Amino acid sequence: NAGVTQTPKFQVLKTGQSMTLQCAQDMNHNSMYWYRQDPGMGLRLIYYSASEGTTDKGEVPNGYNVSRLNKREFSLRLESAAPSQTSVYFCASSEDPYQPQHFGDGTRLSIL
Amino acid sequence: EDKVVQSPLSLVVHEGDTVTLNCSYEVTNFRSLLWYKQEKKAPTFLFMLTSSGIEKKSGRLSSILDKKELSSILNITATQTGDSAIYLCAVTYNQGGKLIFGQGTELSVKP
Numbered sequence: 001n002a003g004v005t006q007t008p009k010f011q012v013l014k015t016g017q018s019m020t021l022q023c024a025q026d027m028n029h030n031s032m033y034w035y036r037q038d039p040g041m042g043l044r045l046i047y048y049s050a051s052e053g054t055t056d057k058g059e060v061p062n063g064y065n066v067s068r069l070n071k072r073e074f075s076l077r078l079e080s081a082a083p084s085q086t087s088v089y090f091c092a093s094s095e096d097p098y099q100p101q102h103f104g105d106g107t108r109l110s111i112l
Numbered sequence: 113e114d115k116v117v118q119s120p121l122s123l124v125v126h127e128g129d130t131v132t133l134n135c136s137y138e139v140t141n142f143r144s145l146l147w148y149k150q151e152k153k154a155p156t157f158l159f160m161l162t163s164s165g166i167e168k169k170s171g172r173l174s175s176i177l178d179k180k181e182l183s184s185i186l187n188i189t190a191t192q193t194g195d196s197a198i199y200l201c202a203v204t205y206n207q208g209g210k211l212i213f214g215q216g217t218e219l220s221v222k223p
Contacts, residue, residue: 040121042118042200042215042216043200043213044213050208056208058210059212097208100146100157102157103154103156106154
């Protein structure tokens with residue numbers, strides 16, 4: 001009963017390096033999301049995919065790209081990491097865009 | 113600009129106390145309001161409130177949506193140390209299904 005699986009759990013990068021965060025869900029959900037969580041700011045939506053084949057920008061998309069590889073997998077890419085992208089990143093999925101989302105355990109990313 | 117505001121930002125109570133957490137929103141095209149509990153890792157879903165379901169209850173937790181006041185409360189009665197967590201409120205739109213989250217309320221329940 002894995003639910004939403006994120007890899008890696010922790011990562012340290014140097015400024016300018018690139019990295020892809022992976023997310024997979026085994027609940028046959030149509031919609032998937034990427035958030036970042038910073039102290040005192042709740043969760044902020046980076047990108048989402050309402051259904052396979054579609055992606056849309058959220059509240060804070062700058063500096064990120066996404067790929068909905070198939071129905072199960074949704075990856076987040078940092079092309080040139082910056083210290084301001086130090087955060088905890090959460091992936092989530094839901095049956096459709098209007099149902100409650102299920103979250104992964106997060107990836108803690110530090111950029112030096 | 114759409115926003116969701118939670119209060120208080122943090123709260124310390126003792127076991128057995130009753131707490132009320134607040135969430136207010138200013139969102140165009142409101143569809144639903146959700147409450148999540150976040151302990152160490154992933155947020156977990158508690159309630160979803162809509163026009164057709166403005167009150168929900170599960171054990172010691174209950175929540176009410178006031179569409180007139182554009183707000184919601186989450187009540188926890190007879191608190192336990194296991195209730196210590198960050199409680200997140202989020203609002204969805206009628207189009208697209210995006211969520212906007214509030215800042216969260218950090219609840220600490222002391223023995």
